[in-house]
Amino acid sequence: MGAEIRADGLVMTYGDVRAVDGVSFTVAPGEFFGLLGPNGAGKTTTLEMVEGLRKPQAGSVRIDQYEPWKREPALQRRMGVQLQSSSFFERLTAREQLDTFGALYGVAAGRTDEMLEQVGLVDKADVRTEDLSGGQKQRLSIACALIHDPDVVFLDEPTAALDPQARRNLWDVLRSINDSGRTVILTTHYLDEAEALCDRVAIMDSGKILELDTPAALIRGLDAPVRISLAPGTLDVGVARDIANGDAVTHEPEVDGDGALTITTRDPSRILTELARRDALAGLSVKGASLEDVFLELTGREYRA
Amino acid sequence: MTAFRSLARAMLKGFFRDKMALFFAILFPLMFLALFGGLLGSSGTSKTEVEQVGRVTVLDDAPKEVRAYLEESLDIHRTTDEKAAIREVRKGDADAMITQRGDTLVVRFSQADQVKAATVQGTFQAIVQSANIAVTGQQPKYTLESDQVEDDSLSTIQFFTPGLMGWAIAAGATFGAATNLVVWRKNGLLRRLRLAPIPTRSVVLARIAVSVAIAALQAAIFIGVGVAFFGLQLTGSWPMIVPLLTAGTLSFMAIGLLAGAVSKSEEAAVGIANFVVLPMAFLSGSFFPLDGAPGWVTVVSEVLPLKHLNEGMLDTMVRGEGPAAALMPIVILLGFAVVVAAIASRVFRWDE
Numbered sequence: 001m002g003a004e005i006r007a008d009g010l011v012m013t014y015g016d017v018r019a020v021d022g023v024s025f026t027v028a029p030g031e032f033f034g035l036l037g038p039n040g041a042g043k044t045t046t047l048e049m050v051e052g053l054r055k056p057q058a059g060s061v062r063i064d065q066y067e068p069w070k071r072e073p074a075l076q077r078r079m080g081v082q083l084q085s086s087s088f089f090e091r092l093t094a095r096e097q098l099d100t101f102g103a104l105y106g107v108a109a110g111r112t113d114e115m116l117e118q119v120g121l122v123d124k125a126d127v128r129t130e131d132l133s134g135g136q137k138q139r140l141s142i143a144c145a146l147i148h149d150p151d152v153v154f155l156d157e158p159t160a161a162l163d164p165q166a167r168r169n170l171w172d173v174l175r176s177i178n179d180s181g182r183t184v185i186l187t188t189h190y191l192d193e194a195e196a197l198c199d200r201v202a203i204m205d206s207g208k209i210l211e212l213d214t215p216a217a218l219i220r221g222l223d224a225p226v227r228i229s230l231a232p233g234t235l236d237v238g239v240a241r242d243i244a245n246g247d248a249v250t251h252e253p254e255v256d257g258d259g260a261l262t263i264t265t266r267d268p269s270r271i272l273t274e275l276a277r278r279d280a281l282a283g284l285s286v287k288g289a290s291l292e293d294v295f296l297e298l299t300g301r302e303y304r305a
Numbered sequence: 306m307t308a309f310r311s312l313a314r315a316m317l318k319g320f321f322r323d324k325m326a327l328f329f330a331i332l333f334p335l336m337f338l339a340l341f342g343g344l345l346g347s348s349g350t351s352k353t354e355v356e357q358v359g360r361v362t363v364l365d366d367a368p369k370e371v372r373a374y375l376e377e378s379l380d381i382h383r384t385t386d387e388k389a390a391i392r393e394v395r396k397g398d399a400d401a402m403i404t405q406r407g408d409t410l411v412v413r414f415s416q417a418d419q420v421k422a423a424t425v426q427g428t429f430q431a432i433v434q435s436a437n438i439a440v441t442g443q444q445p446k447y448t449l450e451s452d453q454v455e456d457d458s459l460s461t462i463q464f465f466t467p468g469l470m471g472w473a474i475a476a477g478a479t480f481g482a483a484t485n486l487v488v489w490r491k492n493g494l495l496r497r498l499r500l501a502p503i504p505t506r507s508v509v510l511a512r513i514a515v516s517v518a519i520a521a522l523q524a525a526i527f528i529g530v531g532v533a534f535f536g537l538q539l540t541g542s543w544p545m546i547v548p549l550l551t552a553g554t555l556s557f558m559a560i561g562l563l564a565g566a567v568s569k570s571e572e573a574a575v576g577i578a579n580f581v582v583l584p585m586a587f588l589s590g591s592f593f594p595l596d597g598a599p600g601w602v603t604v605v606s607e608v609l610p611l612k613h614l615n616e617g618m619l620d621t622m623v624r625g626e627g628p629a630a631a632l633m634p635i636v637i638l639l640g641f642a643v644v645v646a647a648i649a650s651r652v653f654r655w656d657e
């Protein structure tokens with residue numbers, strides 16, 4: 001179970017635009033790997049070269065011993081693909097879509113019920129895909145990608161255009177994909193999604209990988225300060241400055257009375273101990289840096305979701 | 306094989322659940338068949354109406370068989386008012402007025418309908434001639450015997466069923482292939498199928514099988530309705546329409562694939578398909594015979610696949626020709642399909 005993916009120096013040029021410009025990475029068997037970046041960063045083109053939809057102009061891709069662009073059935077039977085758009089046959093029900101895709105991979109019909117169960121669409125089995133909601137369509141397309149129990153799964157922006165609730169809902173399905181040891185490559189432009197799902201993340205922009213590591217290491221590497229906030233009136237501003245001892249204190253005045261206090265520090269344990277000693281923990285919230293901060297730091301510009 | 310079967314089943318289900326496609330492939334052409342079958346009846350053209358003023362000896366004293374012959378093509382009303390009769394002809398209520406002055410037969414006709422004008426003149430010319438011969442008391446030296454070459458039962462429906470059927474099949478196969486290609490390219494299904502462990506030919510063969518099955522269904526319904534309601538009679542080698550329709554469907558699919566390959570949207574594909582199919586149907590004699598068409602139309606029609614399909618179907622379905630009559634059209638249709646499909650595959654793209 002699981003396959004190893006090695007991409008080495010991938011290049012793809014459209015006219016004058018270098019859509020992918022020397023991208024290299026390795027995905028270990030059983031790893032959940034994320035390609036993160038804004039629209040036009042080159043994630044999808046990179047994924048297409050890895051899947052075998054495009055032959056790289058330079059560089060090479062291997063999935064185990066196979067070169068994907070040769071489209072060998074032996075490899076394709078081990079690959080599950082969920083494309084950016086919901087690619088379905090027109091006017092078929094959820095069950096019929098799964099049956100049809102299953103037949104393309106020579107899968108026994110019983111798998112359909114199993115997959116409907118896994119993605120929670122049992123009660124929508126006989127509904128035509130045109131009548132499913134956005135989230136249901138995405139779950140069905142993931143089920144179609146998993147129908148033949150592949151070793152490696154490609155997910156291209158599976159949660160794009162979903163409302164927050166449907167996204168969280170889908171995350172549970174996505175997490176379960178690699179429970180059984182599958183290799184998963186996911187592209188997304190949602191930072192929280194990459195943080196929540198991926199073992200390692202490659203941050204891409206303008207056709208290049210800017211940084212590649214685990215989400216935790218990326219955030220640690222940023223060495224960003226922690227923001228500690230308190231409810232209004234919990235602590236006097238002057239006292240706060242004493243505790244902060246040189247770290248920044250922001251005080252947001254409200255219409256009446258005191259506002260919330262925020263201390264931005266690189267030494268959160270000392271500040272928190274001080275606050276606890278003064279019993280000034282009402283409305284406490286502690287916020288560390290997120291992948292979003294890493295991204296902004298790396299690209300040095302506004303995030304273009 | 307399972308891939309081919311499941312793809313074909315998915316496409317067929319998609320077709321039968323698409324009410325618009327069903328309407329345009331089957332009901333819409335049938336409406337034309339009913340319209341043509343009902344409007345034109347079985348006689349083809351209506352009779353020429355003649356107003357007879359007063360006594361006309363050559364008509365009134367004509368032998369029975371001559372009168373019977375006249376009544377096949379003329380509808381004669383008797384009247385007394387010559388001026389009123391001429392007015393009727395002017396207005397178009399009657400096609401001609403006839404009266405006798407002494408030994409002169411006077412005919413007044415309207416040139417508005419040239420065919421009827423010619424019929425009137427020719428008929429009465431012939432009547433006067435034969436009356437003159439009869440007066441001499443001699444037996445005529447030359448006689449004329451004429452009969453139509455087709456089966457006696459041949460009626461308008463015999464001509465229109467193959468033509469309209471050809472049009473329906475051309476539209477069905479062209480639109481089906483064009484929209485299928487565009488929709489699948491746009492929604493990414495083509496890419497998805499490309500990453501499945503199946504050969505591309507399974508997809509193409511499935512589409513061909515579905516198109517041929519739809520064409521067969523259209524033909525069965527058309528012929529069934531024609532025979533049941535409009536007196537259609539099939540002649541000997543009609544089963545040759547099976548290979549003819551298959552070859553024709555391949556040609557029209559090739560046109561549809563080309564339209565789909567160059568179109569970015571479904572609307573554009575439908576527009577291009579319409580732009581090709583409708584003029585092709587007119588120029589191929591689907592709606593009216595091309596016998597009287599100018600020379601350039603005949604030349605243009607030679608490059609249209611529907612023209613050859615229509616010819617082949619007419620020959621084998623209603624003209625009573627042998628199976629060999631279908632061979633040349635089949636060869637031409639297959640050749641057309643190969644050439645156009647080759648062009649389509651050159652401009653084809655898997656994704657946008």
